[in-house]
Amino acid sequence: QKEVEQDPGPLSVPEGAIVSLNCTYSNSAFQYFMWYRQYSRKGPELLMYTYSSGNKEDGRFTAQVDKSSKYISLFIRDSQPSDSATYLCAMRGGSLTGGGNKLTFGTGTQLKVEL
């Protein structure tokens, strides 16, 4: 069983829809949670990061972390065709000296926003 599980999709939504992307994880040592967006043939781009449980909002994006359920989400409001990409969740432990900067990624969810 993988440490981080993510539905690969593909997920297809109409323009303007609210998109919900999710990951579950098994390692309770994870303290930092990130969402990356990756366009085809590009490197991942950091969208959001949160520490421990809670919500964080940035423009059309909201990240939620529920450590008690080991579940994280990314919501995209008013989705646009330009949001079509693969979304990757990533996580890291709390100690830089212990685990270093190692990120554990989900496999990514492919999102398509259609006109």
Added chain:
Amino acid sequence: KAGVTQTPRYLIKTRGQQVTLSCSPISGHRSVSWYQQTPGQGLQFLFEYFSETQRNKGNFPGRFSGRQFSNSRSEMNVSTLELGDSALYLCASSSPGSGGYEQYFGPGTRLTVT
């Protein structure tokens, strides 16, 4: 501020050969991590260097190695290439001041082994 750069962008090698990939981090960033991305396994951590020292290593065979120079630039080397090494190799840099969790990725080097 310039982003993370990786060279070369594309590489075709033959099984059994070795390859060296290069990564220049964002100016001021001292941590460089390397990841392998394949359709089947996704993004997997290879290793991380901080101040020229390997701080963490993933579960890859010893054929995969790396180093970091005093200017924080990093190289990774893969010896005795196998067909399964075909992948997108990504490096990411981060600044100690950010707590390390803001990792910024380069565009990657796409390696094809034939």
